Amino acid sequence: MAKxxxxxxKLILLGERDGIPGPVMEACLKDSxxxxxxxVTECFV
Structure with missing residues (x-):
């Protein structure tokens, strides 16, 4: 059980193409x- x-x-994850992508953050936080x-992963130029 997570504590x-x-x-x-509820989380909204905004990943960055040249930084940390959204799916990577999602994978790290899935058991939280x-x-x-x-x-989502976006390109902020």
Whole structure:
């Protein structure tokens, strides 16, 4: 059972193409207990 500050929270993940992509953040946070409602990787130029 996950415990922590993110349990029950809804997350929107904005990844960056040359930084940390959205799917990588999603993979890292999947066991946090948070509900990932949106995850995307964008190019901010």
């Amino acid at each position: 922590g500050k993110l349990v029950g929270k 207990g948070a509900d990932i409602v949106f995850s």
